[in-house]
Amino acid sequence: MNIKIPGQTPGDTAMTIAGLGPHGERAVPADQLQLTETNAAEVRARRFSVAVILHTTTSDWSKQELAGIAATLGLYSAALVEVVDCNFDVNLQVAALERLAREPVDAVISIPIGNARVAEAHRALTQSGRKLVLLDNAPTGLLPGTDYASVVSTDNFGLGQSCAAMLSAHIPQGGAAGILGYGIDFFATHEREIAFRKWMGTNRPDVTLVRERFADLDGAGPAALTMVEKTPGLSGIFAVWDVPAMKAVRVLAQHGIDLPITTVDLGNDVALDMARHGMIKGVGAQLPHDQGSAAARVTLAALLGLPVPPWVALAGREVTPSDVIEAYQVIWHLPAPKAIIDSVRAATAAQDAVGED
Amino acid sequence: MAEEKTTLRSVGRPRSVDAAQASLALLLNLVRTGAATTRQELERRSELGRAVVADRLATMIELGLLKEGELGQATGGRAPRQMRFRQDAGSLLVSAIDQSSIALGIADLNGQLLVEHHEAAQLDAGPEAILDRLATIFDWLLRETEKPAPWGIGLALPGPIEKPAADFETVPVLQTIQSWQGFPFLERLSMRFGVPIFARSGVQTMTMGEAKAGGGRGLSDIIYVKLGRSISAGLISEGRLHRGAQGAAGMIGHSRVGDELLEAVAGADAIAREGMAAAEDGRSPYLTQTLARQGELSVVDIGHAAQLGDLFCVELLGRCGRLVGEALAPLTNLVNPSLIVIGGVVAESGGDSLLAGIREAVYRQSHPMVSRDLQIVRSQMGASSGLVGAAQVVVEELFAPATLQGWIGLGSPLRHPEFQKRLERMMASVEAKAAPPAGRVAP
Numbered sequence: 001m002n003i004k005i006p007g008q009t010p011g012d013t014a015m016t017i018a019g020l021g022p023h024g025e026r027a028v029p030a031d032q033l034q035l036t037e038t039n040a041a042e043v044r045a046r047r048f049s050v051a052v053i054l055h056t057t058t059s060d061w062s063k064q065e066l067a068g069i070a071a072t073l074g075l076y077s078a079a080l081v082e083v084v085d086c087n088f089d090v091n092l093q094v095a096a097l098e099r100l101a102r103e104p105v106d107a108v109i110s111i112p113i114g115n116a117r118v119a120e121a122h123r124a125l126t127q128s129g130r131k132l133v134l135l136d137n138a139p140t141g142l143l144p145g146t147d148y149a150s151v152v153s154t155d156n157f158g159l160g161q162s163c164a165a166m167l168s169a170h171i172p173q174g175g176a177a178g179i180l181g182y183g184i185d186f187f188a189t190h191e192r193e194i195a196f197r198k199w200m201g202t203n204r205p206d207v208t209l210v211r212e213r214f215a216d217l218d219g220a221g222p223a224a225l226t227m228v229e230k231t232p233g234l235s236g237i238f239a240v241w242d243v244p245a246m247k248a249v250r251v252l253a254q255h256g257i258d259l260p261i262t263t264v265d266l267g268n269d270v271a272l273d274m275a276r277h278g279m280i281k282g283v284g285a286q287l288p289h290d291q292g293s294a295a296a297r298v299t300l301a302a303l304l305g306l307p308v309p310p311w312v313a314l315a316g317r318e319v320t321p322s323d324v325i326e327a328y329q330v331i332w333h334l335p336a337p338k339a340i341i342d343s344v345r346a347a348t349a350a351q352d353a354v355g356e357d
Numbered sequence: 358m359a360e361e362k363t364t365l366r367s368v369g370r371p372r373s374v375d376a377a378q379a380s381l382a383l384l385l386n387l388v389r390t391g392a393a394t395t396r397q398e399l400e401r402r403s404e405l406g407r408a409v410v411a412d413r414l415a416t417m418i419e420l421g422l423l424k425e426g427e428l429g430q431a432t433g434g435r436a437p438r439q440m441r442f443r444q445d446a447g448s449l450l451v452s453a454i455d456q457s458s459i460a461l462g463i464a465d466l467n468g469q470l471l472v473e474h475h476e477a478a479q480l481d482a483g484p485e486a487i488l489d490r491l492a493t494i495f496d497w498l499l500r501e502t503e504k505p506a507p508w509g510i511g512l513a514l515p516g517p518i519e520k521p522a523a524d525f526e527t528v529p530v531l532q533t534i535q536s537w538q539g540f541p542f543l544e545r546l547s548m549r550f551g552v553p554i555f556a557r558s559g560v561q562t563m564t565m566g567e568a569k570a571g572g573g574r575g576l577s578d579i580i581y582v583k584l585g586r587s588i589s590a591g592l593i594s595e596g597r598l599h600r601g602a603q604g605a606a607g608m609i610g611h612s613r614v615g616d617e618l619l620e621a622v623a624g625a626d627a628i629a630r631e632g633m634a635a636a637e638d639g640r641s642p643y644l645t646q647t648l649a650r651q652g653e654l655s656v657v658d659i660g661h662a663a664q665l666g667d668l669f670c671v672e673l674l675g676r677c678g679r680l681v682g683e684a685l686a687p688l689t690n691l692v693n694p695s696l697i698v699i700g701g702v703v704a705e706s707g708g709d710s711l712l713a714g715i716r717e718a719v720y721r722q723s724h725p726m727v728s729r730d731l732q733i734v735r736s737q738m739g740a741s742s743g744l745v746g747a748a749q750v751v752v753e754e755l756f757a758p759a760t761l762q763g764w765i766g767l768g769s770p771l772r773h774p775e776f777q778k779r780l781e782r783m784m785a786s787v788e789a790k791a792a793p794p795a796g797r798v799a800p
Contacts (some may be wrong), residue, residue: 018477019475019476020475020740021460021475021739022473022475022741023473023475023738023739023740023741024458024460024475024739024740024741025705025739025740026655026702026705026706027658028657028661031457050758115471115472116471123690138460140470140471140472140473141470141570143570143571143738143741144735144737144739145737146737157476181501185501185502190474190501191474193497193501194476194494194497195689196475197493198476198490201493210614213501284508307664309661310705310737310739344381
């Protein structure tokens with residue numbers, strides 16, 4: 001089924017910011033944060049060096065986030081001197097923070113993995129005199145100004161709501177929807193799940209919600225299968241990000257199950273599945289390139305000693321199978337891969353043929 | 358009369374073993390607060406004998422309240438084993454409800470916040486909707502983050518909260534939320550989780566939060582000012598929160614500025630209204646653009662405009678700051694704080710011009726001794742201060758020596774005889790209200 005929404009133009013699908021910051025702050029939209037000409041000249045003259053610590057550098061999200069950071073820092077003559085890949089390992093992150101606190105970098109942009117276990121190392125980095133800008137999340141107990149400069153994040157609450165709204169169209173009255181949740185204490189995925197549940201509770205109180213968790217990515221497929229087997233009449237699944245969503249798609253397909261799924265982030269696999277009119281019916285996408293760019297601007301502003309807002313947020317973008325190519329261009333700052341374009345064309349042609357019969 | 362009250366308050370508290378309960382409570386609080394952690398220190402501080410201390414510690418280890426920790430500093434001879442409080446024996450649910458948002462969190466028994474969540478919410482949605490939302494998120498957080506079962510709830514509400522007449526008694530009415538009057542909000546939340554509930558005004562919990570984990574850490578005299586739609590202040594003097602006779606201390610928004618109330622001229626609504634006027638008549642080019650783009654304006658936009666150098670907004674916030682400062686100055690002279698923390702949505706977004714206005718007025722009108730070392734800073738904790746403070750409220754209530762003696766021998770405040778009775782009575786009264794009136798049902 002090809003869902004066409006009348007009157008909706010691609011590019012007009014940016015959402016408003018629904019969520020509050022880690023301390024309840026109201027968001028300052030990232031596009032409002034720009035350096036003035038005077039600030040820019042000073043930044044260029046000072047030739048700052050910045051390091052980045054990511055949970056992984058292999059995902060599509062991370063690559064684009066880094067591209068945004070690197071391009072923007074470069075624009076202001078700041079050097080990106082190191083990129084640390086923690087491989088989802090808390091101990092690696094702590095070690096990297098401790099090392100960078102002794103090395104000649106002016107600032108660090110970091111995505112805290114987990115909560116309490118990495119809080120102290122982040123605090124110590126700031127105490128060493130380096131500026132710290134966080135992506136997505138601030139560990140509980142850390143304070144803006146004292147322990148870090150700012151958190152730059154996509155509006156995860158809005159993404160969760162958006163995925164609920166898109167999945168709702170596929171759930172019949174009185175049906176059941178599943179949540180494929182992340183079993184690790186992580187702010188961004190928590191916010192998405194809370195928002196998904198809230199939207200359903202408010203707008204679809206008739207829908208029964210069930211949930212399975214996975215602690216590592218390989219567990220995501222089996223968890224989805226368990227959920228389907230345990231819940232007769234399950235009509236759709238929300239997965240908290242794209243990689244586990246695709247693990248679920250593969251395992252379900254192996255068992256001959258076809259279920260509507262919505263998720264967060266337009267990874268390549270998810271985009272291709274949508275283009276083929278597969279199980280993925282909708283995506284609430286972050287804009288990692290733009291987020292990286294915003295994080296770089298906030299970092300430079302903090303290095304100049306300018307006041308920076310504690311919570312800088314970017315609205316996500318809804319993607320449906322009908323605008324996957326255009327969305328890809330906006331999100332990834334790249335043309336969509338040929339495989340996706342060919343699939344969209346093939347699917348459209350097939351549908352036109354059906355329509356003509 | 359006084360005699361009768363005392364008897365009432367001690368109902369359910371074991372009397373024959375009072376001494377044992379008292380020594381248990383004393384030792385637990387010494388360990389918990391870190392005042393004494395080795396057996397030797399505990400014997401000295403408690404003035405109890407070695408055998409008694411050993412017996413009480415063994416009891417509390419068995420009850421799961423204490424554990425043996427690492428070795429301490431040796432003072433000649435064997436290094437002593439340190440006692441540790443089991444802050445994970447239970448958890449505390451905390452929430453701060455505000456006009457336009459709710460915050461929820463889980464803290465350990467030391468009041469340390471472990472996880473928190475904030476979301477937009479409208480009080481107009483009514484008590485049932487807010488209650489339901491709190492229960493849903495608490496359930497979810499407890500399950501997902503696998504925290505220990507709760508021992509108590511700390512709640513921060515907008516507006517003053519009356520002091521309860523007795524332990525574990527919930528306050529009857531929520532004075533400030535008119536539409537909530539008569540709704541058993543606290544009772545329902547308490548029953549839902551089967552734990553005691555303790556409520557304070559939002560500004561009082563935020564003051565406690567700032568004193569515990571924010572700018573006021575380690576200070577004994579601070580004033581916290583919340584600048585939102587309403588304006589109020591909290592005071593910690595010589596280490597204790599000042600609540601006042603009715604629990605309504607700190608309503609500085611009700612001081613007069615000319616013919617108006619302070620909060621009517623310097624509150625978030627007033628600021629947003631002035632910003633709107635300036636956007637419409639072009640006095641602030643930035644706000645005109647923002648209004649055109651968003652279709653609405655909030656105090657956050659005005660603060661952001663001021664930070665970007667919009668002259669109108671800089672002056673507007675500076676003027677609000679001076680008005681607030683003038684209301685604060687007499688208070689400052691009265692209590693001589695070492696720190697004033699400015700929080701709330703106006704402060705969060707208000708930037709430096711607001712702070713400069715407050716400083717100008719306070720420093721100008723304070724005695725030199727009072728202002729000599731006085732610092733005036735912006736809160737960094739945001740709404741988290743309300744959660745940390747609410748946790749602190751529960752910790753102080755549950756471990757207050759008189760209350761602690763009532764439950765320590767039983768291992769958990771949930772087994773406190775007085776709380777159990779209170780819970781039964783709450784259930785009975787809520788059920789009675791819900792049940793159809795007996796004997797008057799039509800045949």
